[in-house]
Amino acid sequence: MGMNLTLKVWRQKGPEDTGRMVTYRVEDVSPDMSFLEMLDVLNERLILEGDDPVAFDHDCREGICGMCGMVINGVAHGEQVATTTCQLHMRHFEDNAVITIEPWRAAPFPVVKDLVVDRSAFDRIIQAGGFVSVPAGSAPDAHSVPVKKVDADAAFDAATCIGCGACVAACPNGSASLFTAAKITHLSLLPQGQPERDSRAKAMVEQMDAEGFGGCTNTGECTAVCPKGIPLDTIAQMNRDYLKASK
Amino acid sequence: MTTKYTEGEPIRDTKAPEGPIEDRWEKRKFGAKLVNPANKRKLNVIVIGTGLAGGSAAATLGELGYNVKSFCYQDSPRRAHSIAAQGGINAAKNYRGDGDSTYRLFYDTVKGGDFRARESNVYRLAQVSVNIIDQAVAQGVPFAREYGGLLDTRSFGGAQVSRTFYARGQTGQQLLLGAYQALERQIAAGTVEMHTRHEMLDLIVSDGRARGVIVRDMVTGEIERHIADAVVLASGGYGNVFFLSTNAKGCNTTAIWRAHRRGAMFANPCYTQIHPTCIPVSGDYQSKLTLMSESLRNDGRVWVPVKAGDDRPVSQIPEDERDYYLERIYPAFGNLVPRDIASRAAKNVCDEGRGVGPGGLGVYLDFADAIRRLGRDAVEKKYGNLFEMYERITGEDPYTQPMRIYPAVHYTMGGLWVDYDLQSTIPGLFVIGEANFSDHGANRLGASALMQGLADGYFVLPTTIGDYLADGPYGEVDEEAVAEAEIAVREKINKLLSNNGDRTADSYHRELGKLMWDYCGMERTEESLRKALERIPELREEFWKNVKVSGEADELNQALERAGRVGDFFDLAELMCIDALHRTESCGGHFRAESQDADGEALRDDENFAYVAAWEYGEQGPVLHKEDLDYEYVKMSQRSYK
Numbered sequence: 001m002g003m004n005l006t007l008k009v010w011r012q013k014g015p016e017d018t019g020r021m022v023t024y025r026v027e028d029v030s031p032d033m034s035f036l037e038m039l040d041v042l043n044e045r046l047i048l049e050g051d052d053p054v055a056f057d058h059d060c061r062e063g064i065c066g067m068c069g070m071v072i073n074g075v076a077h078g079e080q081v082a083t084t085t086c087q088l089h090m091r092h093f094e095d096n097a098v099i100t101i102e103p104w105r106a107a108p109f110p111v112v113k114d115l116v117v118d119r120s121a122f123d124r125i126i127q128a129g130g131f132v133s134v135p136a137g138s139a140p141d142a143h144s145v146p147v148k149k150v151d152a153d154a155a156f157d158a159a160t161c162i163g164c165g166a167c168v169a170a171c172p173n174g175s176a177s178l179f180t181a182a183k184i185t186h187l188s189l190l191p192q193g194q195p196e197r198d199s200r201a202k203a204m205v206e207q208m209d210a211e212g213f214g215g216c217t218n219t220g221e222c223t224a225v226c227p228k229g230i231p232l233d234t235i236a237q238m239n240r241d242y243l244k245a246s247k
Numbered sequence: 248m249t250t251k252y253t254e255g256e257p258i259r260d261t262k263a264p265e266g267p268i269e270d271r272w273e274k275r276k277f278g279a280k281l282v283n284p285a286n287k288r289k290l291n292v293i294v295i296g297t298g299l300a301g302g303s304a305a306a307t308l309g310e311l312g313y314n315v316k317s318f319c320y321q322d323s324p325r326r327a328h329s330i331a332a333q334g335g336i337n338a339a340k341n342y343r344g345d346g347d348s349t350y351r352l353f354y355d356t357v358k359g360g361d362f363r364a365r366e367s368n369v370y371r372l373a374q375v376s377v378n379i380i381d382q383a384v385a386q387g388v389p390f391a392r393e394y395g396g397l398l399d400t401r402s403f404g405g406a407q408v409s410r411t412f413y414a415r416g417q418t419g420q421q422l423l424l425g426a427y428q429a430l431e432r433q434i435a436a437g438t439v440e441m442h443t444r445h446e447m448l449d450l451i452v453s454d455g456r457a458r459g460v461i462v463r464d465m466v467t468g469e470i471e472r473h474i475a476d477a478v479v480l481a482s483g484g485y486g487n488v489f490f491l492s493t494n495a496k497g498c499n500t501t502a503i504w505r506a507h508r509r510g511a512m513f514a515n516p517c518y519t520q521i522h523p524t525c526i527p528v529s530g531d532y533q534s535k536l537t538l539m540s541e542s543l544r545n546d547g548r549v550w551v552p553v554k555a556g557d558d559r560p561v562s563q564i565p566e567d568e569r570d571y572y573l574e575r576i577y578p579a580f581g582n583l584v585p586r587d588i589a590s591r592a593a594k595n596v597c598d599e600g601r602g603v604g605p606g607g608l609g610v611y612l613d614f615a616d617a618i619r620r621l622g623r624d625a626v627e628k629k630y631g632n633l634f635e636m637y638e639r640i641t642g643e644d645p646y647t648q649p650m651r652i653y654p655a656v657h658y659t660m661g662g663l664w665v666d667y668d669l670q671s672t673i674p675g676l677f678v679i680g681e682a683n684f685s686d687h688g689a690n691r692l693g694a695s696a697l698m699q700g701l702a703d704g705y706f707v708l709p710t711t712i713g714d715y716l717a718d719g720p721y722g723e724v725d726e727e728a729v730a731e732a733e734i735a736v737r738e739k740i741n742k743l744l745s746n747n748g749d750r751t752a753d754s755y756h757r758e759l760g761k762l763m764w765d766y767c768g769m770e771r772t773e774e775s776l777r778k779a780l781e782r783i784p785e786l787r788e789e790f791w792k793n794v795k796v797s798g799e800a801d802e803l804n805q806a807l808e809r810a811g812r813v814g815d816f817f818d819l820a821e822l823m824c825i826d827a828l829h830r831t832e833s834c835g836g837h838f839r840a841e842s843q844d845a846d847g848e849a850l851r852d853d854e855n856f857a858y859v860a861a862w863e864y865g866e867q868g869p870v871l872h873k874e875d876l877d878y879e880y881v882k883m884s885q886r887s888y889k
């Protein structure tokens with residue numbers, strides 16, 4: 001009763017390997033399976049056949065850790081909007097469909113193996129300034145600084161970025177602007193983020209460039225695939241903060 | 248069959264200072280030796296895990312000037328399982344003036360834990376809780392706020408005050424990102440060296456002290472040794488022993504189990520929390536279960552058909568043929584009874600054949616009344632994101648038909664035994680967060696795990712570990728001990744890879760999980776536990792002989808990672824069953840069918856079981872050490888929610 005699918009999966013032994021698409025048949029797939037569960041089924045079979053299972057990153061499987069991510073039929077995280085790969089379910093695919101599965105492709109995200117890529121560049125962008133410097137135990141009472149609800153809500157919206165990297169994978173320039181802007185915007189909107197606001201924007205943008213991410217040309221492909229719907233205007237905010245800081 | 252265990256010396260000293268409970272933490276802080284700043288740089292600390300506990304600890308220790316190495320198995324410290332926590336974090340701020348206080352939070356936690364937690368630790372947790380909120384706000388954690396600009400709070404199960412701070416449905420994410428950013432700041436400052444995609448596979452104990460770890464680089468497969476003056480385990484809970492749980496896929500017991508094998512006692516392994524509102528299993532390919540926030544029970548009504556085997560669609564079941572069983576059995580609390588009670592009630596109605604959905608393993612959580620009363624818009628505002636998540640997973644629309652929910656394993660109260668300083672029975676090995684057993688007794692209250700993880704990591708450990716490190720550096724390690732640990736790790740890997748079996752690690756894990764769920768899950772009996780203890784060793788033997796792991800040791804090999812973890816789950820499962828069998832009382836999340844009152848509620852046996860069961864590993868079977876629990880402040884009483 002289940003669906004029968006043809007998968008074309010990117011296989012690459014390691015960073016040095018050139019990699020290739022390999023075709024697999026998967027049969028009797030339940031429409032209630034998640035996309036990753038469908039791959040689990042394939043991998044169980046590959047292991048028993050003595051083959052290397054398809055390596056892919058995942059952990060929470062509920063759309064919050066940001067670990068999963070594949071380009072499915074040419075779209076980062078697949079075609080369903082505001083959805084991570086792990087939240088995608090097979091009922092959105094047709095029986096006998098052919099599905100291509102590839103890793104994020106961007107020079108600053110080198111492939112580690114198969115669908116697994118190295119996103120440590122994101123951590124280094126945060127290291128450059130994506131924080132508020134406040135040693136444990138030194139904080140004033142939480143109510144000493146009221147924050148307008150609209151600001152707190154907007155900061156929260158930007159802060160929901162899960163660091164998955166889909167924005168980079170979708171961008172024709174391989175830009176990490178949406179990711180970087182989300183953090184800059186989150187902290188810029190809060191009073192606690194003000195003291196380091198200028199240095200943060202400057203350092204994070206410079207690190208982003210140093211990692212080799214491309215520039216933003218406002219194509220909007222990033223927001224379109226972003227599972228958390230981080231809006232494009234965060235990038236405008238980042239640019240304003242950066243310009244001000246560079247003056 | 249290893250139902251046998253022996254009893255060793257009781258644990259008498261927990262290192263908690265004497266005197267009035269409100270002064271104990273102050274006293275301990277003052278009594279702790281200080282390390283002078285110049286020496287801190289010469290002291291090395293390893294922290295395993297970057298969740299709320301490990302992330303906050305590594306950042307704080309780095310800030311204090313220690314040399315820290317931090318490890319996690321994900322590709323970034325930001326992805327630790329803490330990220331998934333939804334509901335909120337408790338703190339005794341009493342911002343609402345609704346009668347909350349440190350004492351009340353302490354009291355609620357001890358009572359909620361069904362009188363199986365240590366009073367001194369819980370009191371300290373309540374004291375420190377207020378600092379956590381200050382710290383998080385200063386870091387820029389965007390908590391929910393009211394129009395006046397102050398922090399909003401909500402109430403949670405097991406409490407009558409509103410003390411839960413939250414950031415929409417993503418409190419864990421926001422708190423973890425705060426800790427992660429603090430950690431990244433220290434990495435940039437050079438005080439913390441980060442090792443992502445590294446899995447700890449053994450603990451190095453030299454001259455009776457924890458001195459380092461053996462880890463596997465999950466990308467290259469290289470086996471590495473890291474030496475330090477102290478080791479902190481913050482590796483999270485072991486709910487995945489059941490295979491299906493709300494935990495992330497990678498959550499494991501390996502770090503704490505290896506430490507247990509090296510001498511750290513494991514306390515109360517059988518205390519597990521089963522969350523009542525999760526999306527039911529939809530098929531045998533199911534890889535994890537998704538939690539639906541407890542807050543849904545504020546407006547949703549739980550019911551099943553009155554008649555067993557009634558498979559009519561909801562619309563054809565008239566009102567008088569529906570059994571709103573929680574409202575019927577617990578008129579005072581209704582749909583808001585604590586987690587363990589709601590979970591067991593769901594199991595009971597399903598056992599009676601009245602469950603709904605595939606396999607009859609589900610109950611309805613119905614919003615029809617709420618939608619009628621408040622309007623669809625209001626319901627959408629409150630629960631929109633949860634309804635959407637439900638729809639995404641099940642393909643069903645909860646606005647027009649009731650949700651189906653079922654209990655699932657969620658949290659483990661048990662863990663490595665620690666004293667008041669959060670030090671295990673191996674000197675120099677500290678354990679924090681869900682990995683230790685400390686504060687929740689036999690049942691954890693909602694929104695208290697985040698509080699504990701951050702209390703441990705930001706405030707408690709950085710003080711207490713200083714007392715230990717003040718006597719360091721601890722000098723050279725015994726090369727033989729290191730080599731022995733390293734060889735053991737390599738042998739295990741080779742064993743797994745050289746098998747030419749015909750079942751995958753996952754298939755064994757599923758079978759083990761099912762067995763644990765059936766025999767050591769929501770309800771345990773002497774008979775079921777004995778069955779489990781018969782079956783686990785057989786299955787484990789078969790696993791080691793017949794598991795098939797493809798690929799090589801020196802590459803990224805996810806099949807190998809999984810198989811290694813399953814191996815440790817088998818051993819832990821056995822200890823859990825032994826613990827559950829020996830504790831013939833019911834308490835909190837541990838329900839022994841033989842120990843219930845006339846109404847079917849959990850019946851504690853304080854006379855015989857008011858102790859922490861700390862198990863020491865022994866080649867001839869585990870050795871039980873009891874830590875007696877004294878309740879000087881909160882009077883022991885039987886919980887009642889009727």
Ligand SMILES: Cc1cc2nc3c(=O)[nH]c(=O)nc-3n(C[C@H](O)[C@H](O)[C@H](O)COP(=O)(O)OP(=O)(O)OC[C@H]3O[C@@H](n4cnc5c(N)ncnc54)[C@H](O)[C@@H]3O)c2cc1C
Binds near residue numbers: 321326328538
């Ligand atoms: C779905 C869900 C919702 C929840 N909601 C709430 C809530 O609203 N409020 C609340 O208070 N609690 C909640 N909890 C519980 C709470 O989230 C956890 O108890 C808590 O986050 C655990 O934090 P931790 O730091 O101890 O461990 P974790 O966050 O689990 O981190 C473990 C760390 O250890 C690392 N690690 C593990 N094993 C190894 C190894 N062998 N080698 C190297 N590294 C290793 C991992 O990489 C990770 O970094 C929820 C839990 C779940 C599952």
Ligand code: SF4
Binds near residue numbers: 161164168178226230
């Ligand atoms: S901005 Fe969106 S797409 Fe980019 S990393 Fe964050 S969540 Fe992912």
Ligand code: FES
Binds near residue numbers: 061063067084087
């Ligand atoms: S696995 Fe965590 S977001 Fe997909």
